[in-house]
Every structure is written in C-alpha cells, then in structure tokens.
Amino acid sequence: MTIKLTSPAAVAAALAGLMATAPVLAADYVQAPGAGSHLAFATKYDGETFTGSFPGFSTRLSFDPANPAAGSLDVTIPLAGAKSGNSDRDSTLQGAEFFNVAKFATARYTAKGFTKVAEGKYEAKGTLELRGVSKPVTLGFDWKPGANPVLTGKATVKRLDFGVGEGDWKDTKTIPNETAISTVVKFQAK
Helix, strand or coil, rough: CCCCCCHHHHHHHHHHHHHCCCCCCCCEECCCCCCEEEEEEEEEEEEEEEEECCCEEEEEEEECCCCCCHCCCEEEEEHHEEEEEEEEHHHHHHHHCCCCCCCCCCEEEEEEEEEEEEEEEEEEEEEEEEEEEEEEEEEEEEEEEHHHHHHHEEEEEEEHHHHCHHHHCCCCCCCCCCEEEEEEEEECCC
C-alpha cells in the first residue's frame, strides 16, 4: 500500500502520527563530578541525633519521566569513607561490628522500574546490598529536570536487617533500628 502525501500539512500530520507511536527512550545519566551531590544518614546514639555522609559514592541513572517504569538506578557506596564528624565513631562504624569494611568495602543500591506517585515525585523499589546481605529498600525521590537534572531522595534502612551493629550494639534503645537516608544527586548526560 502506498500513501500519497500531496501537501506540506499532510507530510507534517504523517510525521506527527509516526512520532506519537514511536517508543519513548529513557535518557542515561551519570553523577556529575564535583560538589553538589551528597549521600547522608541520620540516627541516634543514647538519644542524641548524629548525622554522617558517604563521600565518594557514584550513581548511574536511566530515566524518562514519561515512562518511569523503564527506569533504572545503580548507586555504589564506598563504606570506608563514612564520616560522622567524630573520629572515634567513624572508626567504630568501619569495624567488624558495623560496616566491616575489611570484608565488605562497598554497599550497592539498585532499582529497576519506578512508579510515579505525584507530579515530579517517584518511588524506586530497589535492593540494598550491605555486608553481603540483600534486602528491599524503597527510595522516594523528587526529579528536577533540566540540562543537569537533580534527584532528591529519602529512604529508611533497618540496620539490623543487614547485621549493622552486632553484639552490644544490637540494643535498639542505644541505637534505633531505623536509619534515615537522604541524598541529592546532580546528573549529567552519559
């Protein structure tokens, strides 16, 4: 079958129809180098809140807001660099009872397929691998599009699910089981 297009308007209409049926492809991003991105945690010790960060984490993202179900996220987190502003606490975090960095140098969060929950807001039901244990963790995130898009996210991790805080540190009156995670990631096109 041959379609004869006799006017510029007919050509434009035909092209628009073809483009409307073409699949939408996700854009691929990597974390932009330099300042601006951070990955942080917050919890309590004996009732006092403390925060920390994981410098040196890296993020790859494939995402199209028009088709979030096709998205994917991959975050690599070097644990030895965890900083909380207290050198004694930092060395304890690196030890065998917490992150055990001698055996497990990195943690990794991966997710495939996101769900739109509101305009500009999404949810990733992914998997965190920490200390050789893999468990589901949900990351809620906001997406700010642009030439250098920004993902701002929050999650809650139950540390005891991963064996973080063994021995006397298992007491949730001393350190709660839930740790709040927050992140801001600035991206550039891959």
